[in-house]
Amino acid sequence: MVVGLAIDKGKKKGEIILTNQFVNTIEGTKEEPGVSNYYNIKTTGGAMMETVKNVSNLTDNSPYYTHLKVIVIGEEVAATTNLMEITNWFLRHHELRRTIQIIIAKGKAEKILTSKLEKRTIPAVELWGMTQNIRETKKMPRFVTLGEMGIKMTDEMSFLVQSVVPLQQGLKMAGAAVISGKERKLIGWLTDEEMNWANFLVNQRKGKEGGVIKVLDEKTKKPIVYNNQNIKRKIVVSRKNGDLSFLVKVYTEGYLLEDWSLTENSFENNYIRTVEKQLTAELKKQTTSVLNKMQKKLKADVFGFRTQLRIDDYPTWKKLKTNWDTEFSKIPIEVQAEVKILEFGGKGNKLPKR
Amino acid sequence: MVLENHFSEKFTTAQVASGVASTIFGAGIVTLPRSAGEAIGTPDVWMSLLFGGTICIALGIVCAKLCQRYPGLTFYDYSSQVTGKLIGSVLTICFVIYCLLVATYELRMNAEVVRHYLLQRTPIEFTTFCFMLISVYLVLGGLNPIVRLLELLLPVTTIVLFVVMLLGYRNFELENLRPLLSEGISPVLKGLHSTATPFIGFETILFFTAFMRTSRDASKAVVVGIAIPIMIYLCTLLIVIGTLSVQAVKTLTWPTIEVIRSIEFPGAFFTNFEILFITVWVIEMFTTFVVFYFLASLGMNQLFRTPIKYFHYGFFPVVYFLSFYPSNLDEAFQLGDIVGYLAMVFAGAIPLILLIISYLKDGSRVEK
16 A cells, blocks of 8 residues: 655656655554554656556555555656656556645655654655645645646646655655646745745635734834734736736735734724734735745746636737746736734733723 | 337336436436537536537427327337338338447446446456346336336436535636636537537437327426436536636546546545446446337337347347447547437437428327
8 A cells, every 4th residue: 555655856867766655554553663654665667657567576565556645746856857747647547546645845755755753653644644734834835636736737827836845853844836837847946934925825715714924013023923814815807008917905814813012902903903004014015025936036827817817808818828927927916915803812912001 | 019018007207207317317427528628618518518408308309299299109110100111110220220329338438437447457348248237137127117217216316416516516616617608609509519419318208208108298208307417417517627627627538537536525534436426327327228228129129020038139249249349448439429420310300300291291180
């Protein structure tokens, strides 16, 4: 039973190294110290299926992929190979489900599956659990499944994939890998800090909650932390004298759950309003800078502007769609942000009113 | 009368309606999204389906009206009454061949899906053989057990299909269905043939009417019988296109099953919904196959006045080996296209022509 796959580039040209993470069904049940509950088998080959079949030369347990949870793609492969070619076999084979999670590793993918975890769980299973945490943190994008990836690559749509780095002990979900829709290759990274803001620009169908906005109070320079509960994002397409431009309206509502300043008084509406203003300014500043990076540096529309254009102005979309990502980088985009604090938890101020 | 050997009691309207509906459900549900997506190319596939369904309802009513003019007679009998003995016999033989081809196609599609998703290592020769054994066993029982079984299975299968498709709402995205009519109405109309062919099977009303208790209600039965598949197909199309987008649908061999395979509930605890779907779907393939197989034998029986059993047994090897004639999946899909074109002739053109001739010949003779 294989639960995780890691794809890396081999030394020779066009060679793939595949690491299969098997569940150790024989020894895994015994709770002996020192017995690992998984083992990895590494094979090489020129194409995916060939590489997979080579596993049977190395073990009596031929791989069975129905319970496969994650596919980790190494940075080098993702940046140099067309991902549509790499994932083709996965989408064709009946054993693999379309709901497998795709993750891009910084560095070698193999290192992710061989990393030591303090919990002694199977790395692939641990990783799969981490991919689901979008409700808790906004410092990573929503997971991308194999099926969704296939759809996006067919549509030539750029998208974000979760990325993972190995630590001394354990793993870390670190920001996002940006995949270009046209080339179907890795073209850049977003750090986890940037991802925190990029998530406000993506259409969040699931996982609208979670994520924080931290600002320093203007007067006291103490941190104020806002916990987001709901994101609503709307793109407005406008055409003035034939010039296309977008307006992104980001609205978020949530709780003010941490405030270090001693002089705060959340029971007062005015105070909440000023905090809201600060949060809004920060949100606008940061989202604009992420948007700028995506437009000017990476030139990839991962936020779904293309979908909105297709719906609102189909003739223009038809003209621009062949080179959408480069066209996208030229279109002016304005961000309109709004933060609404719904409540502030069980404590409203530090010192009682005098 | 020879016909009466085949049934012991006449059918109710509900039985005929469910008979028509079960016959219509077949290979269409798994291939419709792709064939329609390819033919139309915009997300407005579902509109085309509604048009296609409406056309089929109209044709179904034509078939019912034609049959009502000759109470107690099937297509095989009255075609020679309308056009004369020679042309009638030719029509009968052509219709028998058409029925055999539909049966063959359903048999092969069933085998292909079972091979891909369930029994990868079992030769399709064997799965086909088992499928046929059960079917012929039912067919040998005559028309009454067939229709009673169809009536029994239809509610179960419809409910399961609905529930499974609705579970797909989790991956559904409305933006994949927008904008409406982006390329105008013309692709929707151009793709009509692709959305009308999944309704193959309503022409069975040409025969069912003869066995009905109140043949007046034949039109009602065929309308209900087509309306149920329209709803299921509509639901399927909306979910499949909404989940995959029309571009990706074109690239998948079995888009409907792939969508159902993607249904997962939190923590991946409830998965493998395709097992539920394929089980029900195989039942639907079975009902379609059985009806067409029976109609083929009935045609030969009416033509040669030889016991129908001989043809039930005789067609077994014919259909069995014919289903392996397409040497690969592509050729099997091509067979589907051929069947679709033949259906236009046998379910659309011929009943319409016969009805017109019949009117010209006998005037508006009172329907008994």
